[in-house]
Amino acid sequence: MTPVILLAAARKSAEVTDWPARIGWLVGLALFVALVYWLMREGWKWRGTLQSDLPEPLAVPDEPGEARLTMSGRYHGSTTAGQWLDRIVAHGLGTRSRAELTLTDAGLEVERPGARDFFVPAAALRGARLDKGIAGKVLTEGGLLVVTWALGDKLIDSGFRSDHAAEHPAWVDALNQMTNDTEGAR
Known part of the structure; x- marks a missing residue:
């Protein structure tokens, strides 16, 4: 060619x-x-x-008391205590959102714009710790504030991340102190 x-x-x-x-x-x-x-x-x-057998979390009371600590950040969800991958979705507890946390003598108030707010009475608080993950969210070591509380007869871990991570240790101390103070009242 x-x-x-x-x-x-x-x-x-x-x-x-x-x-x-x-x-x-x-x-x-x-x-x-x-x-x-x-x-x-x-x-x-x-x-x-x-998970429909879980009771509905309490609504935020009209007068929860004077704020001991406040925190603005994100709510990353709730799981069965000790099982960081077993997400709880009943009653809106699985919905991620922005969150405003307020710790009072009465308990922990969780206000979530766009999702259902809830209140954890002081008697239901079981402790707090810093952790690195909860279902669907993994952070650096100590980057997540995990609050353990009782809902009915089930223990729940709820994960929060502050906009200012330096606030986390103060929250752990305050929540654990509140837990220790109310242990005798249970």
């Missing part, structure tokens, strides 16, 4: 796209993604149904 014929063949391009096949793949992928999201949603609802 002559170089002129080779150049002419190189300039002529073949059809690059098979549109029906490409559209078919895109529709199939979109349906697969929709199916996965639907299954995740159904799993979340099923977990809530399985």
